[in-house]
Amino acid sequence: MMMQPMGMYDQQMGQPQMMMQPGFGPQAQADAELAAVEAKQKAREEKEKKKEVEHLTHMMRSGNRTNEDSKACASTLVIWGILNALLWAAPLLGDSWWHKTWQGLSVNKLEIGVGLFTMEVAVECTGTAANDLCKSAKKYADHENGHWTMMEIDKEMCDNVKAACPMMDRLYEAGWFPLCLLPVSAAMETLGILLLYLYWHGMPTALIRSMASKCAVLAPVCGTVAFSGWLLWSPYLQELPRLWAAESSGNKDAANGALFGLKETFMFPMGWCSALVFVSMLSSGVRFFCQFTLPHHIDEPDQPGGVNETAKLMAEAENMYNGEHPRA
Numbered sequence: 001m002m003m004q005p006m007g008m009y010d011q012q013m014g015q016p017q018m019m020m021q022p023g024f025g026p027q028a029q030a031d032a033e034l035a036a037v038e039a040k041q042k043a044r045e046e047k048e049k050k051k052e053v054e055h056l057t058h059m060m061r062s063g064n065r066t067n068e069d070s071k072a073c074a075s076t077l078v079i080w081g082i083l084n085a086l087l088w089a090a091p092l093l094g095d096s097w098w099h100k101t102w103q104g105l106s107v108n109k110l111e112i113g114v115g116l117f118t119m120e121v122a123v124e125c126t127g128t129a130a131n132d133l134c135k136s137a138k139k140y141a142d143h144e145n146g147h148w149t150m151m152e153i154d155k156e157m158c159d160n161v162k163a164a165c166p167m168m169d170r171l172y173e174a175g176w177f178p179l180c181l182l183p184v185s186a187a188m189e190t191l192g193i194l195l196l197y198l199y200w201h202g203m204p205t206a207l208i209r210s211m212a213s214k215c216a217v218l219a220p221v222c223g224t225v226a227f228s229g230w231l232l233w234s235p236y237l238q239e240l241p242r243l244w245a246a247e248s249s250g251n252k253d254a255a256n257g258a259l260f261g262l263k264e265t266f267m268f269p270m271g272w273c274s275a276l277v278f279v280s281m282l283s284s285g286v287r288f289f290c291q292f293t294l295p296h297h298i299d300e301p302d303q304p305g306g307v308n309e310t311a312k313l314m315a316e317a318e319n320m321y322n323g324e325h326p327r328a
Contacts, residue, residue, distance in 0.1 A: 067298040074200040074294060080287050081193030081216075087280040088186035088223060091178065095120070096271030097230075100237050104262040106134045110241060113271065114234075116175035119153055121146040133262060136244040150175065157243065164243045167235040177229035178277065185223040189284060192216035196291060204297035216291050220284040227277045238264065 091097075095115030102110040106126050113120035123141040125134035140146070140153070148156075150172045157164040192215035199208040241262055270278075 066295065070294050070297070071200045073290075074196055077287060077291050077294075078193045078197050080283075081189050081196070084219070084280060084284045084287060085186045085189040085193075087276060087283065088182050088189060088219070091273035091276045091280075092116075092182055094271070094273045097274045098234070098237070099267065099269055099271055100240075101265040101267055102241055102262040103265055104133050107137065107262065109265075110137050110262065112237060112240060114171070114237070115273075116179055116230075117150045117172065119148045119150060121148065133241075133245060136247060137241060140244065157247070161243050161247045163246070167239060167243075170233055170235045174230045174233040177233065178226045181222045181226035181229075182277070185219045185226070185280070185284070188215045188222060189219040192219060192288075192291075200297060204300045206300060209296070209300070213288075213292055216284075216288040220281050220288060223277060223281050223284065227274070227281065231274075 095118045096113060097116060098114040100112045100114075104110075108124040108126055109122075110124075111120075111122045121137065121140045121143075123134060123137040125138065140148070150168075154165075154168040154172055157168050192212050195208055195212035195215060199205070199212055
């Protein structure tokens, strides 16, 4: 009788080994060993695939959560940008940009308010007119209740006091900085938030994101140039009532007197318009910083014309589930 093959367990190999018995050939033994190795390899691949799928699922879930948080933050920045655009435009609707107040002999209070292209003059005199300070200022305070356009008062002073022409010309020219650049700031702020909304809710491309950031940074830059240009080009108003005194009495000694001359009253000189421009610069700059630090959209292509990361992850996951994932 032919002897049947007996299976024995090899402790070193960790798997059953077939003993060579009469009637059991080398080919059958090799096939059995190959089948055992393939089974072990398949079990290891299944374990690795399960871990990779779990890791991929975690990455996609984490990416989606981060993307939703960023989208909510972007929506807040859009609302913030709308408010900033209104803040940039609002100062152009008012005339309260700068204020100065003086006191002196026979002058209880002399107030001058400057807008971009207007000036308001108001004076309160005492009962006694010991000098011409009140008289010189009253001429300008009585004109249409103290209201002047910048071109009118420029012509009036240049005709009577030639030394006032350079100062009044600069005061008129300074108003063009905010008039030209503040609308640009409002437009850039508006365009920036429109592009930001489009990036997070419609077209998450690198070009849209870059344009949104550039528009967002141009808004505070243009506003800063507008405010700085107006502030630096405007003349020092301390000289204005002294020029009026020179026009009235022929000299400025009365206004410059240390004892009885005009003394500037301490006050906050900025009007609500210039203060609002300053607040707009800070607000717009902080909003740009918050927008710039937002992470990229999860669907943004890695390269122009490339495949976005979500598509790659989904394709890889589908391949693994279909058993097409390459072996390690």
